[in-house]
Structures are given as C-alpha cells and as structure tokens.
Amino acid sequence: MTLTQPSRTGARVERLPLARFTTLGVGGEAEVWFVSDHDQLAEAMEAPYRILGGGSNLVIADEGVPERVIRLTGPFAETDLTPDPGLSDGETVVTGWVGGGVPLPGLIRRLQKLGLSNLEGTVGIPAQVGGAVWMNAGTRYGETFDGLHTLEIVTPGSRRQVTPDDLDWGYRASGIPRNHIVARVRLKLRRSTPEEVQARMEFADSARKGQPKMKTPGCAFKNPGGVSAGRLIDEAGLKGTRVGNAMIAPEHANFIVNLGGANSADVHALLGIIRERVGVPLELEYELWPEEG
Incomplete structure (x- = not known):
C-alpha cells in the first residue's frame, strides 16, 4: 500500500492492488x-x-489501469428506507436515498425483514447498488430496475435526478453512459410480508445452486437471443477447460473461475477460446479494464 498526497477536499487516496x-x-x-x-x-x-x-x-488487467479509481464510502454507502409519505401509499413504498456504495446483498436482507418486495430477484448478486443499477443486474426472476424510483447521476460537470422512464434501459443495460456515476437511488417497492419475500428469495436463489463457489466475476456472456450462453459453451465441450489458473467452471459453463493465482491473461485466453469454439457471436457480460480494442 502506498499513501499518496491528501486531496484538498479530504478524500482518502491510496495506490492499491485492485484485485482485493x-x-x-x-x-x-x-x-x-x-x-x-x-x-x-x-x-x-x-x-x-x-x-x-x-x-x-x-476483469481488470494485470498491469492495472492508469485512471483514478473511485470508491463510494460514508454517506454514499448508507441506506434510508424510511417511506416518503408524499409518494408512498397502501401498496407502494418509495424510500429515502440509498447510496450507490451500499452492498446489494445486505440491502436485500433488510428489505426482506421489512416485508418489502420488488428486488428479491437480484438475491445473491455480489454487487453494490450503483453498479447493479448501471448494468441493470438481475436474474431470470427479476432485475434492479424493478425496484427503482429515482436515480441521482453525477458527471464531472453536473448532478441530476432521473427516473427509469428517462433512460433506455433493458436486459443487462441501464442506458447510463460509462463515465456517469450512480451516486444514490430511491427505491420503489411493493408492500408484502417478510415470509412472502423470503419465499421468493429462496425460489430465485434455488436457480443458483449449480453455480461455482470459487472466485468468479459471474456470467461471462449475455444470453444471445434468449438462448443460454452456458448451454452453448457446454455443447462446445468446453466445461473444465483450463488456461493457467483460470478455468471454465465444470458446474456452469458460462462462469470462469480463479483456481488460485490466476491472472487477467489466463481469463482473456479462455474468453478467446469460447468465442472461437461457439458457433454464434457472444457478447461479453463482463466489463474489461481496459476495454477491448
């Protein structure tokens, strides 16, 4: 760890390995x-x-990236689930602000205890709220935009609030440009009961039982045209293929796992093998730092 010059606004700045x-x-x-x-x-x-x-x-390059890397902390990692009385009613709860740095798994657990529904389809996704919104993270049982009311988006020259209707969002996409930061959001949730939300969480989570438990970024490729990318990779005979210390997971072919000591080059090599062997074009679900091309 290398300490750098303090910022004029009091931000903590350090040079660190991004792998952590x-x-x-x-x-x-x-x-x-x-x-x-x-x-x-x-x-x-x-x-x-x-x-x-x-x-x-x-997937971050082994040499890191030259740009500053921003992490949201403090109030940007806090949660206010108090219902807004002017926007909430008997069926719907619109919350206070939830920071973009809030871990999504912990938020889902809090919503379950309060009996608030709409986001349980994202159970098990190891993201922070801002990132989950930016890529509209989800599963076949629901996605992040199911539970959004307002988003605060920050750019170098502006700060603005938008609604989902203002964005061209869809499958694994929010319509938010790359250099825009989701600083915080307000949630739009449906009143339910803790028991009902828990049951839906367990149902959604059951679909993840076959996923690998080792270090992984998640699904490598988007499903092309509604067809399972994992099935296509499996049919190409690639489960268990290994380059260095990275491997296409035997449990689910759309996951690449770190067996211990893998590097970015190993992962990129596996991505290339998949693209070469699968008979249809596949679009990455991973974000690469730096980007391809």
Missing part, C-alpha cells in the same frame, strides 16, 4: 479515491477516472 476489490481476485494497481461526499466526488472526477463498486462482473 474484485470477486475474481485479479487486477493490478491504481490510484484509489475513497469519496464520502459530493465535493470529494467532484474532485476525484477532475482527472480521468473509473468507478469500482462490488467488483463483480469485472
């Missing part, structure tokens, strides 16, 4: 800015930057 912030456990060093208010966020965005949330769905 990712679910794959791969990635070189970068200058990491831990920001806890809008002034610190504005300063962090004065130079080229990237935003790093829960670190799932992400």
Whole structure:
C-alpha cells in the first residue's frame, strides 16, 4: 500500500492492488479515491477516472489501469428506507436515498425483514447498488430496475435526478453512459410480508445452486437471443477447460473461475477460446479494464 498526497477536499487516496476489490481476485494497481461526499466526488472526477463498486462482473488487467479509481464510502454507502409519505401509499413504498456504495446483498436482507418486495430477484448478486443499477443486474426472476424510483447521476460537470422512464434501459443495460456515476437511488417497492419475500428469495436463489463457489466475476456472456450462453459453451465441450489458473467452471459453463493465482491473461485466453469454439457471436457480460480494442 502506498499513501499518496491528501486531496484538498479530504478524500482518502491510496495506490492499491485492485484485485482485493474484485470477486475474481485479479487486477493490478491504481490510484484509489475513497469519496464520502459530493465535493470529494467532484474532485476525484477532475482527472480521468473509473468507478469500482462490488467488483463483480469485472476483469481488470494485470498491469492495472492508469485512471483514478473511485470508491463510494460514508454517506454514499448508507441506506434510508424510511417511506416518503408524499409518494408512498397502501401498496407502494418509495424510500429515502440509498447510496450507490451500499452492498446489494445486505440491502436485500433488510428489505426482506421489512416485508418489502420488488428486488428479491437480484438475491445473491455480489454487487453494490450503483453498479447493479448501471448494468441493470438481475436474474431470470427479476432485475434492479424493478425496484427503482429515482436515480441521482453525477458527471464531472453536473448532478441530476432521473427516473427509469428517462433512460433506455433493458436486459443487462441501464442506458447510463460509462463515465456517469450512480451516486444514490430511491427505491420503489411493493408492500408484502417478510415470509412472502423470503419465499421468493429462496425460489430465485434455488436457480443458483449449480453455480461455482470459487472466485468468479459471474456470467461471462449475455444470453444471445434468449438462448443460454452456458448451454452453448457446454455443447462446445468446453466445461473444465483450463488456461493457467483460470478455468471454465465444470458446474456452469458460462462462469470462469480463479483456481488460485490466476491472472487477467489466463481469463482473456479462455474468453478467446469460447468465442472461437461457439458457433454464434457472444457478447461479453463482463466489463474489461481496459476495454477491448
């Protein structure tokens, strides 16, 4: 760990290996800015930057990235689930602000205890709220945009609030440009009971039982045209294929796992093998740092 010059707004800035912030456990060093208010966020965005949330769905190069890497902390990682009396009614709860740095799994557990529904389809996704919104993370049983009312989006020159109707969102996409940061959101939820929400969570989670338990970014490719990418990779005979210490998971062919000590080059090699062997074009679900091409 290397300490760098303190920022003028009080943000903590350190040069750190990014592997520690990712679910794959791969990635070189970068200058990491831990920001806890809008002034610190504005300063962090004065130079080229990237935003790093829960670190799932992400493969970072072994040499790291030259840009600043922003992490949302403090109030940006806090949750206010108090119903807004002006927007909530007998069936619907619109909450206070939920920070983009809030871990999604913990939020889902809190909503279950309160008997609030709409986001249980995202159970088990190891993301932070901002990242889950940015890619509209989800499963076959629901996605992040199912539970959104308002989004606060920050760019280097602006801060604005939008609704889902303002965005061209869809399957694994929010319509939010890459350099925009989801600082916080307000949720739109349906009143239910803790028992009913728990039952739906268990049903959604049951579909994940066959997924690998080792370090992984999640699903590698989007399903093309409604066909399972995992099935296509499996039919190509690629389950268990290994390059270095990365492997196409035997449990589910659309997952690449880190067996211990894998690097980014190993993962990229496996992605290339899959694309070469599968007979249809596949679009990455992973985000790559730096990007392809």
